[in-house]
Amino acid sequence: MxxxxxxxxxxxxxxxxLGEKARRHLAACPRCAAEARAAALLRIxxxxxxxxxxxxxxxxxxMARLASEASTATAPAAGRAPGAAGARAxxxxxxxxxxxVRPALVVSAALALLAAGLxxxxxxxxxETELASLVEGDEVFGSLLAxxxxxxxxxxxxxxxxxxxxxx
Amino acid sequence: MPGSELxxxxxxxxxxxxxxxxxxxxxxxxxxxxxxxxxxxxxRVFRLALRFVRRPxxxxxxxxxxxxxxxxxxxxxxSGAPFEHWLLRIATNTCRDRLRHARSRPETVLSQTxxxxxxxxxAALSGAALEIHEAExxxxxxxxxxxxxxxxxxxxxxxMYLEGMSASEVxxxxxxxxxxxxxxxxxxxxxxRRLASAVRQEGRR
Numbered sequence: 001m002x003x004x005x006x007x008x009x010x011x012x013x014x015x016x017x018l019g020e021k022a023r024r025h026l027a028a029c030p031r032c033a034a035e036a037r038a039a040a041l042l043r044i045x046x047x048x049x050x051x052x053x054x055x056x057x058x059x060x061x062x063m064a065r066l067a068s069e070a071s072t073a074t075a076p077a078a079g080r081a082p083g084a085a086g087a088r089a090x091x092x093x094x095x096x097x098x099x100x101v102r103p104a105l106v107v108s109a110a111l112a113l114l115a116a117g118l119x120x121x122x123x124x125x126x127x128e129t130e131l132a133s134l135v136e137g138d139e140v141f142g143s144l145l146a147x148x149x150x151x152x153x154x155x156x157x158x159x160x161x162x163x164x165x166x167x168x
Numbered sequence: 169m170p171g172s173e174l175x176x177x178x179x180x181x182x183x184x185x186x187x188x189x190x191x192x193x194x195x196x197x198x199x200x201x202x203x204x205x206x207x208x209x210x211x212r213v214f215r216l217a218l219r220f221v222r223r224p225x226x227x228x229x230x231x232x233x234x235x236x237x238x239x240x241x242x243x244x245x246x247s248g249a250p251f252e253h254w255l256l257r258i259a260t261n262t263c264r265d266r267l268r269h270a271r272s273r274p275e276t277v278l279s280q281t282x283x284x285x286x287x288x289x290x291a292a293l294s295g296a297a298l299e300i301h302e303a304e305x306x307x308x309x310x311x312x313x314x315x316x317x318x319x320x321x322x323x324x325x326x327x328m329y330l331e332g333m334s335a336s337e338v339x340x341x342x343x344x345x346x347x348x349x350x351x352x353x354x355x356x357x358x359x360x361r362r363l364a365s366a367v368r369q370e371g372r373r
Contacts, residue, residue, distance in 0.1 A: 011329055018295070023295070034361045034364065034365060035357075035361065036295075037293040037294070037361070037364035037365070037368075038357060038360035038361040038363070038364045039329065039360075040292065040293045040294075040295070040364070041293055041310055041313065041314070041360055041363060041364045041367070042314065042325055042326070042329060042330065042360055043329075043330065044289070044292055044293070044306060044307055044310040045307065045310030045311040045312075045313060045314040046219040046220070046311070046314060046326055046330055047307060048215060048218040048219060050215070052211075052214065052215050052218055052224070052227075053210075053211050053214060053215075054210055054211070054214045054224075054227075054228045054231060055224075055228065058206070058210055058228065058231070058232075059203055059206050059207065059210075061232065062206060062232050062235055062236070063199075063203075065232060065236060066236060066239060069236070
């Protein structure tokens with residue numbers, strides 16, 4: 001057998017075994033023997049039964065995944081998921097929800113904004129209230145509002161003395 | 169019913185159940201058409217995936233992913249190309265993505281393998297018959313070594329030498345050219361020979 005014939009036999013060899021002639025050639029030809037070992041490594045490491053099949057229910061599990069994907073996606077690729085009735089019903093249910101829930105959400109949001117606007121308008125501005133309470137209790141602001149700028153330049157001690165004198 | 173009408177009906181039936189017709193109907197949301205496609209091709213995809221992963225659960229996960237991608241891309245299928253090539257392209261891309269996460273270094277694999285397992289693999293590579301547990305251990309080491317191959321190389325090797333596909337068919341299925349596939353196969357076989365030789369050397373130490 002020639003090297004070419006042996007290598008063709010090796011490549012076509014899928015666990016069925018090589019013939020006696022090929023084996024004799026391999027014993028005498030290191031290059032073809034290396035090729036045979038490489039082919040065997042690939043075959044052994046990638047071995048699987050020709051009868052292997054996925055577990056029962058493969059289609060059902062697939063359809064469930066597609067339905068789940070369609071229910072989370074905003075726009076499924078082909079409009080709706082194929083599959084069993086359940087798989088199809090999911091996108092349809094979403095359409096119905098969209099029709100009812102989305103307008104309701106828009107109206108509620110608009111009402112909430114309107115209510116918030118009315119509240120803000122009727123309530124006194126928080127900033128102004130705080131400022132007014134500060135001014136009422138502050139001596140310097142009080143004197144400024146009364147038209148006397150002197151308190152602005154007086155030291156805190158002078159202001160305390162003046163207060164005590166006023167009290168006497 | 170006249171013979172010509174019957175023939176016409178049979179032809180229509182054949183067209184309606186062709187892969188191309190089923191994909192077109194699936195793209196329009198026809199659940200039954202999509203299910204028919206899955207039933208027809210699931211074993212092929214599952215067995216191909218099982219060449220690259222050890223656990224059947226992982227092969228099934230790959231097969232599920234392939235059909236989900238197929239469903240999403242159904243509208244892009246052009247019936248001029250054979251459906252099997254299109255399906256295999258999706259399948260090989262999915263397997264390649266999976267293999268990218270499973271890379272291992274052959275030296276590490278061999279250094280972490282028991283002397284017995286290496287000796288059994290060495291014997292298996294030379295064509296010796298093994299006990300079941302020996303064959304199982306040898307298979308594990310071989311699979312670990314193949315995990316060290318670049319994913320594209322491994323896909324080409326498996327498709328050409330185990331699935332019996334020609335270089336042009338592999339090129340079609342992987343979106344490459346025939347010349348590129350041949351070059352890759354040559355290079356990958358060289359790597360494979362080196363790995364097989366390393367097993368022998370390590371096993372003799």
